[in-house]
Amino acid sequence: MRKKYKTKFPVARIKKIMQMDEDVGKVAQATPILISKALELFMQSLIDEACMETRAKNAKRLTAAHLKKTILDKDQFDFLRDIVENVADPQGASGGADENSVSSDTKMEEDDDAGESSSAPPKTRAPKGEGKRRKARNAVKEEDEDYD
Amino acid sequence: MSDTERGNDDDLSLPKATVQKLINEMMPDDIACAKDTRDLLIECCVEFIHLLASEANEICEKETKKTIAAEHVITALKALGFDGYLPEVEVVLQDHKTQQKVKDKDKRSGRLEFSGKSEEELLLEQTRLFAEAKERQQTQQH
Numbered sequence: 001m002r003k004k005y006k007t008k009f010p011v012a013r014i015k016k017i018m019q020m021d022e023d024v025g026k027v028a029q030a031t032p033i034l035i036s037k038a039l040e041l042f043m044q045s046l047i048d049e050a051c052m053e054t055r056a057k058n059a060k061r062l063t064a065a066h067l068k069k070t071i072l073d074k075d076q077f078d079f080l081r082d083i084v085e086n087v088a089d090p091q092g093a094s095g096g097a098d099e100n101s102v103s104s105d106t107k108m109e110e111d112d113d114a115g116e117s118s119s120a121p122p123k124t125r126a127p128k129g130e131g132k133r134r135k136a137r138n139a140v141k142e143e144d145e146d147y148d
Numbered sequence: 149m150s151d152t153e154r155g156n157d158d159d160l161s162l163p164k165a166t167v168q169k170l171i172n173e174m175m176p177d178d179i180a181c182a183k184d185t186r187d188l189l190i191e192c193c194v195e196f197i198h199l200l201a202s203e204a205n206e207i208c209e210k211e212t213k214k215t216i217a218a219e220h221v222i223t224a225l226k227a228l229g230f231d232g233y234l235p236e237v238e239v240v241l242q243d244h245k246t247q248q249k250v251k252d253k254d255k256r257s258g259r260l261e262f263s264g265k266s267e268e269e270l271l272l273e274q275t276r277l278f279a280e281a282k283e284r285q286q287t288q289q290h
Contacts, residue, residue, distance in 0.1 A: 007169040009162065017160050017194060018201040018216075025205075026215040030244050034221045035200055037240045040170070041233045042196050043189065047174045054179055061180045064188050071192075076229050079199050083191050 009036040049074060065089070162190050200224055218244075 014032040018024050046067070053066040068084040071077040167190050171181050181189075201216070203224035208216045218241050225233055265273070 005170060005173050007166055007173060009170075010166065013160070013162060014197060017162075017197045020160060021198060021201055021205070023205055024201055024216065028215050028217045030218040030241060031204070031216050031221055033244055034218055034237050034240055035197060037237050038200060038221070038225060038230065038233050039193055039196055041236060042230070043170065043193060044174050046189070046192060047171070051176055051179050060178070061182050062175070062185050063182050064185050067185060067188055067192075080192050080195060083188070083195060087188070 005040065009039055011036055014039070046070065046077070161194055164190065167193070199228065203228055 011032045014035050015027055018027060018032065018035070047062070050062055050066045050070040053069050054060075054062050057066065059066070064084070064087045068087040068089070071080045071084050164186070168186060171186055171189065175181055200221065204216050204220040207223050207227070208214075208220045211220075213220075222234065222237065222241075225231065225237065
């Protein structure tokens with residue numbers, strides 16, 4: 001458990017962001033508080049994973065490219081693909097076909113099965129109907145890497 | 149912390165300074181975060197909120213409820229593949245419920261039986277309050 005943060009997300013702001021969606025109506029008091037916690041865990045997870053990429057590249061700064069790679073690799077972050085679409089590809093060229101990537105495990109916080117190489121998907125979305133923006137459904141148990 | 153008038157609620161994002169502080173707390177000591185990476189991270193966070201809110205909302209509607217409750221958020225996390233977050237999120241929920249109970253108790257003990265006044269004092273107070281109310285009524289009638 002990492003309950004060590006001094007800073008917290010502003011709960012009222014979270015509620016406003018939620019209500020940007022017209023479908024969202026009333027929200028119980030506890031709800032944005034829970035989302036704040038989930039968001040914290042999410043951010044830590046994203047940072048952890050992205051930093052692994054940073055280290056793999058022997059870099060000292062976490063860049064957008066590292067984030068992008070992390071997002072593309074991990075099922076759990078599928079809903080973020082659109083956001084990183086405009087980010088320069090990690091290898092500089094469009095559609096790095098021969099990238100070695102750590103295989104995307106469908107487990108939550110672990111990404112430990114190194115050693116499997118697969119072609120990272122270029123800018124198009126991964127197959128198996130993974131075009132999830134807001135509606136990432138049952139991301140668990142689906143591996144969508146193309147193995148050669 | 150006053151929310152000044154914003155042109156568009158659709159430009160809503162998370163406060164940069166807060167997020168920057170959190171990033172600093174979360175990053176390992178030997179790696180720095182580039183500025184545009186921070187902005188990108190913020191976008192990811194906002195998207196996460198939308199994702200979770202949308203899913204929770206759907207779950208809420210299926211139960212024909214109108215208010216998105218804590219339980220809906222928890223179910224949403226499961227549905228979206230964030231089971232790993234559940235233990236800590238549930239702790240937060242329990243803490244919140246406990247806090248609410250304390251607040252309710254405090255409200256109740258603001259009532260007279262706990263106010264620490266003797267019966268005579270209370271009687272005097274009551275007489276006084278009635279007199280004031282009567283006066284107010286008479287002034288209103290004029």
